[in-house]
Amino acid sequence: MKQKIILSVLCTVLFLTLLSTLTIGPVHIPIKTVAKILLSKIYNIQATWPENFQSIILFVRFPRILLGILVGCALSVSGCAMQGMFRNPMADSYVCGIASGGAFGASLVIISGMGRGLIMPVAFGFSLLAIFIVYYLAKTGRKVPVETLLLSGIAISLFFSALTSFIHYISEEWQWREMIFWIMGGLWKSDWNRVASSSPIIILGTLGLMFFSRELNILLIGEEQAQDLGVEVEKTRKIILVLSALVASSAVAVSGIIGFVGLIIPHTMRLIIGPDHRFLLPASCLAGGIFLVWVDTISRTLISPSELPVGIITALFGVPFFLFLLRRRKKIIGF
Amino acid sequence: MKLKVSHLNFSYDDVEALEDVSLDVESTQILGIIGPNGSGKTTLLKCINRKLRPRYGTILIDTKNISNFSRKEIARNIGVVPQVSSISFSFLVSDIVSMGRYAYLSRFGRETEKDLSAVKSSLELTGTAHLSNRFINEISGGEYQRVIIARALAQESKILLLDEPTLHLDINHQIEILELVRSLARKRNLAVIMVLHDLNLSARFADRLLLLNKGRVYKAGSVEEVLQPENIEKVFRIKVKIIRDTETNILSVLPVSVMKG
Numbered sequence: 001m002k003q004k005i006i007l008s009v010l011c012t013v014l015f016l017t018l019l020s021t022l023t024i025g026p027v028h029i030p031i032k033t034v035a036k037i038l039l040s041k042i043y044n045i046q047a048t049w050p051e052n053f054q055s056i057i058l059f060v061r062f063p064r065i066l067l068g069i070l071v072g073c074a075l076s077v078s079g080c081a082m083q084g085m086f087r088n089p090m091a092d093s094y095v096c097g098i099a100s101g102g103a104f105g106a107s108l109v110i111i112s113g114m115g116r117g118l119i120m121p122v123a124f125g126f127s128l129l130a131i132f133i134v135y136y137l138a139k140t141g142r143k144v145p146v147e148t149l150l151l152s153g154i155a156i157s158l159f160f161s162a163l164t165s166f167i168h169y170i171s172e173e174w175q176w177r178e179m180i181f182w183i184m185g186g187l188w189k190s191d192w193n194r195v196a197s198s199s200p201i202i203i204l205g206t207l208g209l210m211f212f213s214r215e216l217n218i219l220l221i222g223e224e225q226a227q228d229l230g231v232e233v234e235k236t237r238k239i240i241l242v243l244s245a246l247v248a249s250s251a252v253a254v255s256g257i258i259g260f261v262g263l264i265i266p267h268t269m270r271l272i273i274g275p276d277h278r279f280l281l282p283a284s285c286l287a288g289g290i291f292l293v294w295v296d297t298i299s300r301t302l303i304s305p306s307e308l309p310v311g312i313i314t315a316l317f318g319v320p321f322f323l324f325l326l327r328r329r330k331k332i333i334g335f
Numbered sequence: 336m337k338l339k340v341s342h343l344n345f346s347y348d349d350v351e352a353l354e355d356v357s358l359d360v361e362s363t364q365i366l367g368i369i370g371p372n373g374s375g376k377t378t379l380l381k382c383i384n385r386k387l388r389p390r391y392g393t394i395l396i397d398t399k400n401i402s403n404f405s406r407k408e409i410a411r412n413i414g415v416v417p418q419v420s421s422i423s424f425s426f427l428v429s430d431i432v433s434m435g436r437y438a439y440l441s442r443f444g445r446e447t448e449k450d451l452s453a454v455k456s457s458l459e460l461t462g463t464a465h466l467s468n469r470f471i472n473e474i475s476g477g478e479y480q481r482v483i484i485a486r487a488l489a490q491e492s493k494i495l496l497l498d499e500p501t502l503h504l505d506i507n508h509q510i511e512i513l514e515l516v517r518s519l520a521r522k523r524n525l526a527v528i529m530v531l532h533d534l535n536l537s538a539r540f541a542d543r544l545l546l547l548n549k550g551r552v553y554k555a556g557s558v559e560e561v562l563q564p565e566n567i568e569k570v571f572r573i574k575v576k577i578i579r580d581t582e583t584n585i586l587s588v589l590p591v592s593v594m595k596g
Binding site: 334 | 384386407410415417420421422424437438440443447486490510
């Protein structure tokens with residue numbers, strides 16, 4: 001009951017976030033006008049607003065905010081699933097090499113002078129490559145010990161980071177500027193194309209993960225007991241890992257490395273809504289979207305007309321808040 | 336219903352853990368497994384519900400060989416109560432007991448009326464119904480273990496395996512848990528295999544005993560047959576006296592001195 005109330009509150013907040021952040025930017029557009037512009041796409045409404053308002057809303061802010069929701073949701077849902085499945089509070093998709101793999105792939109495309117269009121697919125491919133290398137390195141026999149997985153994740157991350165640094169070192173300045181996007185992460189390159197290319201995998205993957213809520217709950221109790229209760233532990237973990245990797249890699253491919261979201265949001269939601277993944281996954285998804293959109297709004301308005309990389313803001317705002325929660329209610333997280 | 340384990344062999348890498356272990360247990364019966372540390376008690380339980388794959392040997396439930404069962408099929412046939420551990424996450428007691436129904440649920444299905452009534456009756460049989468809205472990480476050790484037994488009952492299996500269910504509990508809760516197990520075995524027609532460290536408790540609550548030593552069955556039979564001083568001395572390297580209290584007719588093992596050499 002309590003959980004359902006929290007979920008409906010989060011849904012409402014997400015909707016309000018979408019509406020209100022559409023009004024915010026170098027040009028303030030009143031909320032009524034925003035609503036009219038959006039509805040004019042569906043209904044026939046007489047245009048009483050300046051032409052440029054329409055393009056700001058429809059081609060600049062709206063795709064950017066949608067992408068923010070998608071990426072925030074993807075990062076926190078995959079982080080949440082990985083923490084649950086590995087019973088480890090430090091686990092998230094970045095720790096397993098997805099971020100550094102993606103950044104390396106993107107840098108490789110940029111320096112080799114291949115077409116821009118290849119950046120996203122190649123980044124996506126390298127993210128997946130990284131996590132599968134990590135998985136097979138950690139695999140011993142039929143089992144994948146969690147500690148080994150996290151350690152090999154860190155090792156592979158460092159390896160890809162070194163390769164990326166090398167590419168940066170030998171790159172031209174203009175190439176280097178482009179690569180920085182991937183390292184710092186951000187939504188300033190948002191357009192409808194990115195929304196369209198990332199949304200299918202993110203939405204389907206997120207829904208897929210939600211169908212594993214029961215298994216995630218049982219895995220949280222412990223591996224042995226999960227087997228006793230009928231869960232095929234290794235197989236289930238593999239599926240959850242693949243789904244999380246797909247979701248997180250899509251996010252990295254369109255927005256670069258945005259840290260902390262996959263760690264902070266699931267833990268915060270665990271404190272608020274409890275450990276039950278039937279509620280925790282949707283809550284993380286909604287809260288991740290809300291969080292990233294607001295943080296992105298701050299990053300694009302704080303030193304307007306220029307902008308800050310969103311990763312800086314996620315860390316600056318997210319970490320103190322998270323630490324505050326952690327200190328106050330340490331034992332409730334449960335790890 | 337009868338569970339029959341024949342000629343089980345298991346080794347961890349190249350360390351032999353179980354050698355030619357056979358046993359059987361029927362509905363309403365409690366088979367106690369005793370033996371020193373490292374004698375293979377827990378390994379035996381893990382082989383029976385196939386968390387470990389024995390090198391050879393068969394496990395039959397009536398006439399069905401379980402070696403090709405899926406994990407869900409095994410969970411529907413064999414319930415497990417692990418050693419007292421703890422769950423640090425704030426799940427409700429009712430959520431934990433519902434997890435016992437996992438083996439009956441399809442991925443896209445929801446709990447049916449049957450699942451809910453299985454959970455409800457398991458809570459009632461174990462006397463934990465009043466705890467169902469409490470958090471699992473906020474109840475006492477004795478209550479916790481009753482909840483875990485309720486979860487195993489919700490699996491509606493005919494076989495129940497318990498691995499030292501009373502470890503770390505005080506004497507009051509030890510007796511309470513074991514009396515619960517005994518009454519459940521009778522009421523629910525369960526075949527129970529229970530690993531117990533405490534020889535006195537095993538003498539009191541098991542119908543038959545199996546004494547393991549270094550992965551082999553040293554002696555199996557009735558409580559009186561197995562709890563002979565020479566068996567205990569040989570396996571545990573300790574001098575004991577076996578006493579039967581005339582008033583309560585309870586058998587107890589009195590340790591006298593550790594054997595040298």
